[in-house]
Amino acid sequence: MNAPATTELPVIVIGAGPIGLAAAAHLVDRGIEPLVLEAGLTAGAAVREWAHVRLFSTWGELVDPTAEKLLAPTGWTRPDPATCPSGGDWAELYLQPLADVLGDRVRLGATVTGVSRAGRDRVVDAGRETQPFVVHITHADDREERILARAVIDASGTWTTPSPAGGSGLPCLGEKAAADRIAYRVPDLNDPAVRARYAGKRTAVVGSGASAFTALACLADLAVSDDGLGTKAVWILRRGISGVTFGGGEADQLPARGALGLAAKAAVDNGYADAVTGFRTEAIERDSDGCLLLAGEDGRRLGPVDEVIVLTGFRPDLSFLSEIRLGLDERLQAPVELAPLIDPNQHSCGTVPPHGHRELAHPEQGIHLVGMKSYGRAPTFLAMTGYEQVRSVTAAIAGDLESADRVELTLPDSGVCGGAGLFDTPEAEQTDGCCAPAPRLLQLAAPATVTAGGQAEEAPAGGCCGS
Structure with a gap:
């Protein structure tokens, strides 16, 4: 395939x-022509899908300085740098x-x-880099097109590929059949x-991160409203509760992030949610009334519940990069040099070391995964991290x-002690930690079932629900 010199082509x-x-x-800003390809019908399409969620970062941390320089001649001014916008605000007022x-x-x-080298599948070495x-x-409109590019920056994120409820990383038995009662968003x-x-x-x-905190706080607010009396949450954690479970609280340098963890803790302490620890979902079943029961791999059963909200993180969609030579960590699906720097077993958002184009490099030169997608399955990403990534990557391209x-x-310190232990085992210590006291727990011994009243009862022999 004959192609123009790569320097004459855009960066996709x-x-x-x-x-x-x-x-x-x-x-x-560097005089290089970009072409941005967005699957959605608006800019910030994914952000608009969580327009109702308030970020814990402030406007001062959510506007890229070079983007602001591009916006300035239009008369655009940054909103109050000290306030935290919603996703909708971020999309409408900035993106x-x-x-x-x-x-x-x-x-x-x-x-x-799909992305490939012109005339070269991933097997061919000869002339590949040129x-x-x-x-x-x-x-x-279903029309297909092919565009040549000098380099590709993949900032497609992970929003379209949420992780399932199954503790094995795959959908649990019955998860697809119960899709009408399961949501994967706040x-x-x-x-x-x-x-x-x-x-x-x-x-x-189901989940233990900021999204789960948000859902618990929202359901607690609903429970005290006139139309939400009787609303109750069962919070399912795959690990134990320790001092880092709710984040750094008042020690967090992002106050809204710390407050979010404290709101989730308050939901548990005030009885609007029951916390069940060390529970890895193996199956989701329906009872005779159409309600859902969750079965754990250890034999415990939870339910019945009317709805399930699965907030177990996201993962990158790598399907359209199958002809590109990527160097990814086998655990996190992040670039191999970046993976140890963002390992959630060792790091919180605020303890990730600075990194740029070298840590984001792949065997295939000219391909760059940035933003949330670069983090693979790690949940520790902040927007300002992505802005620094693209500053470094674009400088390298230039x-x-x-x-x-x-x-x-x-990065602002999360207030989490040391940052380590974020993915502790289910048997993790469930006593007061160094950052925050442990909440009230609903302790279950297999094979118990949690009833609608929040009490643990013996499961009838030979059946999951009883008669």
């Missing part, structure tokens, strides 16, 4: 979210204006279905239909290695 950026748009702004400034450099409704990338696209209780789904109901919340190697990033 996959995803018009905060990190992808920031990457485009940095490329423009959309930035996409508007980039103009035709952003193409919406353009889904990337060939441009070929990006395969399917448009919203519910928007401002939506009347969604509010009615959870009001007065018993909901199992040939300015001095700037690319000068990685400068100071």
Whole structure:
């Protein structure tokens, strides 16, 4: 395949979210033409899907400096740097204006279905590095297109690939069959239909991160509202509760992040949620009334519940990169040099060391996974980390290695003691830790069933539900 010199080609950026748009702004700033391909029909399409959720980062940490420089001539001004926007605010007040400034450099409704080297599958060595990338696209009207690129920055995120409820990393038995009762996102209780789904109901919340905290706090608020009396949550954790479970609280340098963990703890302490630890879901079943029962791998059973909210993290979609030579850690699915720096067994958001293009490198030169996707399955990502990544990566693409190697990033401390132990085993200590006292727990001994009243009862022999 004959192609123009790669330096004459654009840099393809996959995803018009905060990190992808920031990457485009940095490329423009360096005189390199970007082309942003966004599968959604609006800029920040994924962010808009959680428009109701308030970020724990402030505006001062959510605006990329180079993007702000691009916006300044339009009269745009950053909202109050000390306030925390919702996802909707972030999309409308920052991402959309930035996409508007980039103009035709952003193409919406353009889904990337494959990336390869021109005329080379992943097996062929000969002449590989001199060939441009070929990006395969399917448009919203099903039209297909191929675009040549000098480099590819994949900022597509992980939003479309949430992790399942199954403790093995795969959907548990019955999870797909119960899909009508399972959600994988924080519910928007401002939506009347969604509010009615959870009001007065018993909901199992699976997960232990910021999203789970948010869901627990929202359900607790619903429980004290006029239309939500009787709302109850069962919080299912795969590990034990220790001093780091709820984050750093008042010691967190992102106050809203610390407050979120304290709100989740209050939901448990005030009786709006029962915490069940060391529970790894093996199956989800329906009882005779259509309610759900969760079976653990240790024989315990939880339920019945009306709804299940699974917030167990996300994972990268690597399917369209199958012809690219990636160097990924076998556990986290993050670049091999980056993986030990973001390992959630050792790091919280605030203890991740600075990193840039070298830690993000792959055997295939010219391909860069950035933003949340670069973290693979690690949950410790912050927007400011992504902004620093694309600053370094775009400098490297421009040939300015001095700037690319000068990685400068100071992250706010999470207040979590040492940052280690975030993925402790289910048998982790369940007493007071160094950061926060342990909440009230609902202790179960196999093979017990948690009833709608929150009490542990013996399961009838030979059956999961009783008669």
